Amino acid sequence: MLKERSFTLLHRSATLATALAGTVVMLTSCATVKTTPTLQPQQKSIVVLYENDVHCNIDGYTKIAGLRDAINRSDTAYAVAVCVGDYLQGGTSGAISRGQYPVDIMRHVGYSAVTLGNHEFDYGVPRMKELLSQMNAPIVCANFYDAGAAQSYYPSYVIQTVGNKRIAFVGAVTPETMLLESYAFHDDNGKVIYDLMPSTFYQLVQKAVDDARSNGADYVVLISHVGEETQSMGFDSHRLIAATKGIDVVLDGHSHATIPHDTEANLEGKSIGITQTGTQFANIGKLIISKDGHMTTTLVPSSVIIYENPQVTAATDSIKRLMNKLVNREICKSNYRLVVTDDEGEMLVRGAETNAGDLVADAYRQAMQTDIAFENGGGIRNDVKGGTITYGAIAALSPYDQHLVKLEVPGSIILTMLQKCTALTPEYDGNFPQCSGIRYTIHTASHTVSDVLVLDAATGTTSPSTPPATIR
Numbered sequence: 001m002l003k004e005r006s007f008t009l010l011h012r013s014a015t016l017a018t019a020l021a022g023t024v025v026m027l028t029s030c031a032t033v034k035t036t037p038t039l040q041p042q043q044k045s046i047v048v049l050y051e052n053d054v055h056c057n058i059d060g061y062t063k064i065a066g067l068r069d070a071i072n073r074s075d076t077a078y079a080v081a082v083c084v085g086d087y088l089q090g091g092t093s094g095a096i097s098r099g100q101y102p103v104d105i106m107r108h109v110g111y112s113a114v115t116l117g118n119h120e121f122d123y124g125v126p127r128m129k130e131l132l133s134q135m136n137a138p139i140v141c142a143n144f145y146d147a148g149a150a151q152s153y154y155p156s157y158v159i160q161t162v163g164n165k166r167i168a169f170v171g172a173v174t175p176e177t178m179l180l181e182s183y184a185f186h187d188d189n190g191k192v193i194y195d196l197m198p199s200t201f202y203q204l205v206q207k208a209v210d211d212a213r214s215n216g217a218d219y220v221v222l223i224s225h226v227g228e229e230t231q232s233m234g235f236d237s238h239r240l241i242a243a244t245k246g247i248d249v250v251l252d253g254h255s256h257a258t259i260p261h262d263t264e265a266n267l268e269g270k271s272i273g274i275t276q277t278g279t280q281f282a283n284i285g286k287l288i289i290s291k292d293g294h295m296t297t298t299l300v301p302s303s304v305i306i307y308e309n310p311q312v313t314a315a316t317d318s319i320k321r322l323m324n325k326l327v328n329r330e331i332c333k334s335n336y337r338l339v340v341t342d343d344e345g346e347m348l349v350r351g352a353e354t355n356a357g358d359l360v361a362d363a364y365r366q367a368m369q370t371d372i373a374f375e376n377g378g379g380i381r382n383d384v385k386g387g388t389i390t391y392g393a394i395a396a397l398s399p400y401d402q403h404l405v406k407l408e409v410p411g412s413i414i415l416t417m418l419q420k421c422t423a424l425t426p427e428y429d430g431n432f433p434q435c436s437g438i439r440y441t442i443h444t445a446s447h448t449v450s451d452v453l454v455l456d457a458a459t460g461t462t463s464p465s466t467p468p469a470t471i472r
Contacts, residue, residue, distance in 0.1 A: 043163060043164055043291050044075075044076065044077050044078055044163055044291065045076070045077040045078075045288060045289060045290050045291055046077060046078050046079070046080075046162050046163060046165060046167070046288070046289040047068075047071050047077045047078070047079040047080075047286060047287065047288055047289075048079075048080055048081075048082060048112075048167070048221065048251075048286075048287040048289070049064050049067060049068050049079060049080070049081040049082070049284055049285065049286055049287075050081070050082050050083070050084055050223070050251045050275075050277065050284070050285040050286075050287065051064055051081075051083060051084065051277055051281060051284055051285065052083075052084035052085060052086065052117075052225070052251070052252065052253030052254070052276055052277050052279070052285075053084075053085070053086040053090075053117065053253050053254065053256050053277075053278070053279040053280070054083075054086065054087050054090075054102075054279070054280060054281055055086055055087070055089065055090025055091050055094075055119070055279060055280055055381065056087070056088075056089065056090050056091025056092065056093045056094040056095075056101075056102055056399070057091060057280040057281045058091075058093050058101070058102060058105050058316050058319060058320075059281070059316065060280075060281025060284070060302050061105050061106060061108075061109050061312050061316065062308040062309050062312040062313045062316055063281070063284065063302055063305045063307065063308065064081050064109065064281075064284050065081065065108075065109045065110065065308075065309035065311075065312045066305070066307030066308040066309045066312075067079075067284065067300070067305055067307045068080065068081045068110075069307065069309055070307045077288075078162045078163045080112040080160060080162060080167075081109060081110070081111055081112060082111060082112055082113045082114070082169055082221075082223050082251065083106070083111050083113070083114040083115065083137075083223075084115060084117070084223045084224070084225055084251050084252065084253035085115050085116055085117025085118075085119075085120065085173060085223075085225030085253045085254070086117030086118065086119045086120070086225065086253060086254070087102050087106065087117070087119075087120070088102055088103070088119060088120050088122065088123070088128070088131060089119040089120075089122045089123070089399065089400060090119060090280075090381055090399055090400075091280075091381070091382065091396050091399055092323065092327055092392045092395045092396045092399065093319060093323060094399065095395045095396070095399035095400070096323065096326060096327070096395060098123050098127060099122075099123055099127065099128075099131045100131065101319045101322070101323070103131045103132075103134050103135060104134075104315060104318075104319060105312060105315045105316050105319060106135060106137070107134060107135055107136040107137070108136075108309070108311045108312045108315045109137075109309070109312055110136075110137070111135075111137035111138075112137070112138070112158070112160050112169065113137070113138050113140050113158050113160070113169035113171065113223060114132075114135060114137045114138065114139050114140070114171075115139070115140055115141055115171030115172065115173065115223045115224075115225055116128075116139070116141045116144060116154075116171065116173040116225060117173060117225040117253060117254065118173065118174060118176070118177035118180050118181055118225065118254065119181075120132075120173075121177055121181040121184040121185075122181060122184070122400060124183075124184050125184055125185075125193075125194050129153075132154075138155065138158040138169075139154045139155075139171075140154055140155050140156060140157050140158050140169060140170065140171030140223070141153075141154045141156070141171040141172065141173055142156035142157070142170060142171060142172050142204045142205050142207070142208040143172055143173065143175065143196050143197045143200075143201055143204045143205070144173065144194070144195075144196060145194070145195045145196075145197060146193070146194060146195075147192045147193050147194055147195045152204070154171070156170060156171070156204070156207070156208035156211065157169060157170040157171065157208050157209075157211070157212045157220075159212060159215060159216070159217055165218045165219065165289070166216050166217050166218045166219075167217065167218065167219045167220075167221060167289075168209075168212030168213075168215075168217035168219070168220045168221065169221050169223055170205065170208045170209055170212060170220060170221070170222050170223070170247070171222075171223050171224075172201075172204075172205050172222065172223075172224045172225065172226060172240070173196060173225045173226070174196075174225060174226045174227060174231065174233075174235055174254055175196040175197065175198035175201050175233055175235060176231040176232065176233050176235060177196055178195070178196050178198065179232065179233070180430075198233055198235075201235065201240075202240060202243040202244060205222070205240065205244055206243075206244045206245070206246070209222075209244060209245075209246040209247055210246065213246055218293075219248045219289060219293070219295075220246055220247050220248050221247075221248060221249055221250075221251060221287070222240075222247045222249070222250045222251065223251050223253075224237050224240065224250050224251065224252050224253065225252075225253040225254045226240055226252065226253075226254055227252065227253065227254030227255035227257075228252065228255040228257045228259070228276070229255045237250055237252045237264075237274055238264045238274070241264040241265070241266050241272045241274065242264060242265060242266060242267065243267060244266060244267055245266050245267040245268045245270070247266065247272055248272070248273075248295060249272065249273045249274070249275075249287060249295050249297065250272060250273065250274040250275070251275060251276075251285065251287065251297075252274055252275060252276045253276060255276065256276075256278060256279040256347070257276045257278070258276065258277070258278040258282070258283065258299065259274065259275050259276045260275060260297060260298050260299045261273055261274075261275055261296070261297045261298070262274045262275065273295060273296075273297055275287075275297040275299075277299055278299075281302045282301070282302065282345070283299035283300060283301055283302060284299070284300050284302055284305065285297060285298075285299055285300075286298050286299070286300055323392070326391060326392070327390060327391055327392025327393075327395065328390055328391075328392065329390060329391045329392075330388050330389070330390055331389050331390060331391055331393075331394060332388075332389050333387065333388050333389065334384070334386050334387065334389055335386055336355065336386050337383060337384065337385055337386045338354075338355055338356035338359060338383060338384035338397065339354040339355055339356050339383060340354065340356050340357075340380055340381065340382055340383045340397070341383055346428060347377065347378075347428055347430075348428075349377040349380045349432070349434060350377040350378060350428040350429055350430055350432045351377070351425060351426055351427065351428040351429065351432055352432075353434065354434070356380055356383070356384065356397060356434075357375065357377065357380055357434025357435075358434065358436065360375050360380055360397070360398050360434060361373045361374060361375050361434050361435050361436035362436045364404055364436065365436040365437050365457075367404065368404055368406045369457065370406055370437070370457065371437050371454060371455050371456060371457045372414075372435065372436060372437035372438045372454060372455060373435065373436045373437060374417075374433045374434070374435050374436075375398070375433070375434050375435075376421070376430055376431055376432065376433060376434070377428075377429070377430055377431070377432040377433070377434055378429075378430025378431065378432075379398060379400050379402070379430075380397060380398055380434060381396065381397065381398070381399055382396040382397055382399075383397075384396075384397050411452075411454070414438075414452075414454075415449065415452060417433075418433065418440055418449045418452070419447065419448055419449050421433045422442045422447070422449060423447045425442050425444050426444055437454065437455035437457070438452065438453065438454050438455065439451070439452070439453040439462070440452045440453070
């Protein structure tokens, strides 16, 4: 049998920062209504620009604001911009400021609505509340509650008057976040202190939609950080559409999919559009609502957008100046690229061993002096180019606010963990383990692992396990 081994496991700890009061003006406890000033009440097409899963790629904000401004100046359509979550973490600017630098830029964009992503919870809920109170934009989320509260912490939706139409933006975040970032939702005794309401998730979204319609919304747009992939709790955006009615279109996030346009039938059998932009401002989404209410979505590569917003550019440049001294510090040199993504930009580290994953796990094992070490592939985010490696590149490689934990566990627990974390292989999954000091074979058909070899750090040798059936 596998001996008891000490190994390193990452645990993200909640921040103790005190939450600041929000500044959103509420119509009721579950909705915010805001009017966008218009120069003339004539009927024109409406353009809703959207982004999701930016993960601290701060250079794109000036482009989404600039494109919106250019459309409004052209006088051919009314344009607004919305954010679909995952902006506080995932890159250097968030990692070294605990989310402050992205917010310092985003508050200049002038978003018409912003919702929560799972990574907004990375620094803990008090820190999230503090940062979002500075956003200068309506924060909407139908299913985020302080545990036991009667109403959601943020309004479920905001109604914006755009031209002569009233658009409701309803926000939602996947309840799976309570598992992905579980430390942010529980106290030290395991008691739930914040809740994403998984048992009533669809009903809460439906209630928000119904309320928005009753408050005069002409269109309902769901900004949904739920994703395309069905997770362990059973949620995805297609199932959300199928369980609801009254939503006109879903601007989605979370799974980093690049979807110009897809459809799903809602509860009444009506075909509802769904779209995602990918990640890190690879694209900016464009929802066009024609004068007769017809909706189409498309993606615009950020690389072809020439427009900028001067205020957002100035804020971005200021943040870069603050960051440069720290992030440009040279750490070491390498003749090789540290690989996180494949040639198509997909997150290879979520489905296979990579040299970047090996380096991170090796560093954890050496730092903690353990036999083996693990980091989930979802926590390793950005390639590092060969040549001089800077502090900023290392921070971007593994950007999350997390702590190393040293544990001793029996081999049977390690085997169970490996089987659960590789259960979706060969599909890419953030739970896929990058590891050090251990070797094993994955059987994708049976969702099992075998041939486990574990390092004994004291002797530098590996020892084989008995067959998995006897370990269980």
